[in-house]
Amino acid sequence: MTTLSTTLAKRLEDPRLFRQYAYVNGKWTHGEGGREEAVYDPATNEAIGHIPLLEAEQITAAVDAAEAAFVQWRALRADERCERLLAWYDLIQANREDLATIMTLEQGKPLPDARGEVQYGASFVRWFAEEGKRTYGETIPSHIPNASLGTIKEPVGIAAMITPWNFPLAMITRKAAAALAAGCPVIVKPANETPYSALALAELAERAGIPAGIFNVVLGDPAEVSKILCAESRIRALSFTGSTRVGRLLIEQSANTVKRLSLELGGNAPFIVGPDMDPKEAAFAAIDAKFQTAGQDCLAANRILVHESIHDEFVEHFSERMAALTVGNGLQSEIDLGPLIHRQAVEKAAAIVDDAISKGATVIGGDQSQAPGENFFMPVMLTGVTPKMKVWREENFAPVAGITAYSTDDEVIEMANDTEYGLAAYIYTHDIRRIWKLMRALEYGMVSVNSVKMTGPPVPFGGVKQSGLGREGGATGIDEYLETKYYCLGALGSVSGS
Ligand SMILES: NC(=O)c1ccc[n+]([C@@H]2O[C@H](COP(=O)([O-])OP(=O)(O)OC[C@H]3O[C@@H](n4cnc5c(N)ncnc54)[C@H](O)[C@@H]3O)[C@@H](O)[C@H]2O)c1
Numbered sequence: 001m002t003t004l005s006t007t008l009a010k011r012l013e014d015p016r017l018f019r020q021y022a023y024v025n026g027k028w029t030h031g032e033g034g035r036e037e038a039v040y041d042p043a044t045n046e047a048i049g050h051i052p053l054l055e056a057e058q059i060t061a062a063v064d065a066a067e068a069a070f071v072q073w074r075a076l077r078a079d080e081r082c083e084r085l086l087a088w089y090d091l092i093q094a095n096r097e098d099l100a101t102i103m104t105l106e107q108g109k110p111l112p113d114a115r116g117e118v119q120y121g122a123s124f125v126r127w128f129a130e131e132g133k134r135t136y137g138e139t140i141p142s143h144i145p146n147a148s149l150g151t152i153k154e155p156v157g158i159a160a161m162i163t164p165w166n167f168p169l170a171m172i173t174r175k176a177a178a179a180l181a182a183g184c185p186v187i188v189k190p191a192n193e194t195p196y197s198a199l200a201l202a203e204l205a206e207r208a209g210i211p212a213g214i215f216n217v218v219l220g221d222p223a224e225v226s227k228i229l230c231a232e233s234r235i236r237a238l239s240f241t242g243s244t245r246v247g248r249l250l251i252e253q254s255a256n257t258v259k260r261l262s263l264e265l266g267g268n269a270p271f272i273v274g275p276d277m278d279p280k281e282a283a284f285a286a287i288d289a290k291f292q293t294a295g296q297d298c299l300a301a302n303r304i305l306v307h308e309s310i311h312d313e314f315v316e317h318f319s320e321r322m323a324a325l326t327v328g329n330g331l332q333s334e335i336d337l338g339p340l341i342h343r344q345a346v347e348k349a350a351a352i353v354d355d356a357i358s359k360g361a362t363v364i365g366g367d368q369s370q371a372p373g374e375n376f377f378m379p380v381m382l383t384g385v386t387p388k389m390k391v392w393r394e395e396n397f398a399p400v401a402g403i404t405a406y407s408t409d410d411e412v413i414e415m416a417n418d419t420e421y422g423l424a425a426y427i428y429t430h431d432i433r434r435i436w437k438l439m440r441a442l443e444y445g446m447v448s449v450n451s452v453k454m455t456g457p458p459v460p461f462g463g464v465k466q467s468g469l470g471r472e473g474g475a476t477g478i479d480e481y482l483e484t485k486y487y488c489l490g491a492l493g494s495v496s497g498s
């Protein structure tokens, strides 16, 4: 019998990249209790394969393995770890097409976007391979007679990572490469919706010579596994990307073991368009900022705030462009939007649209009878949105664009900041004074001016308020996995100028 999993394996140049096991201590592992879960292609709702749900002792075994492997991994020179990470980078690049196919099948995003994510994910591996060589300590001018003072950087210890389904590969590499370069072993718990990208990364890590126990992928019931990871005192750092709801839970669960926490949580990005903008140019940029990954992006423009003087023209261009977007199976060519991750996401999007309409918003587009399958959601634009509506307050994570008009800069600042979130904001205007005023006043970790693209390895990615803690990427991303050890070398005799 041909199943979709044999079909998936056949689609790959290297079928060994498709693994249906967890990966612990360098071994492909099934669940000792026999529990399994199916993984579905969101475009067709067909099962692509299964994953084992590990038992509690198996999660603890991953921690044992990481603890044992840590001794040698941290003892390697930074340039030796760099070589292994660069080998991993090369293998990710060499297998880009297979990795993209796996991603499209489990996540649904169009194949060109999946290829882009593989490239994006790989770029963090290369970045941190090099950054690992620059984890400098410092020399401190001494205030203690005959002493030398300074700091050295040391790996924090075992790092656990819990990652989401919307970027199944890059959200792992941005964390794991930083931790590995710092000398930490890693235990990844990917989203159950998209485990196969993580497992393919494990296969490639093994081939790259990353030792057993250093890169582990555990699978299981998310709440069960996370509880064990949080309670485990040998895990010193926990890095999570996902919803603010689960982020809060992990803070609570990690309190007893006082872990280093990095949290990349939800967003509710405002997209502000100034009165000087060409409405067509701004509308096309807003389309890109809203609809990538079918709106399932923490950076997606959630509230589009357009100056009243160009609002109507903006809306016209936006709706024209939105109507031209193609929705379908990401494996087909010329698709702009794939499916949402599952039926609940479609139901949530529909509820947000209904709520807005019931509170007075005007709806354009979104004829759901045209949806090419159960998990698809046709793009919708809502105008006249207000703070009372869910589309304003909640991250919709769907192709639902909420638009409203404003009249002054002060008003739009207040509107933009009227949320518990603070991840990313967009400003479109060429007026330098307005840019500076808005950029400084917006309570967001990242502000992008006249550019939809803002991310990449060299930048500190992260949010303020309830969008999270810490930064990933950039010159400081590796610090999430390093401890600063201060030393005082005393009784050195007379140390001149110490
Ligand atoms: N800030 C960022 O960098 C960033 C990037 C990507 C996604 N996100 C956010 O992620 C969210 C969407 O992703 P999602 O739906 O996968 O988020 P989610 O919080 O539901 O899941 C994220 C991870 O947590 C696990 N999880 C789910 N329930 C859990 C529980 N009760 N206890 C412990 N772990 C649990 C999931 O299995 C998954 O691995 C959005 O809010 C989005 O903004 C943020």
Ligand SMILES: N[C@@H](CC=O)C(=O)O
Pocket (backbone or CB within 6 Å): 166, 167, 296, 297, 298, 299, 455, 461
């Ligand atoms: N697009 C984001 C992921 C958020 O969902 C990124 O680039 O990190």
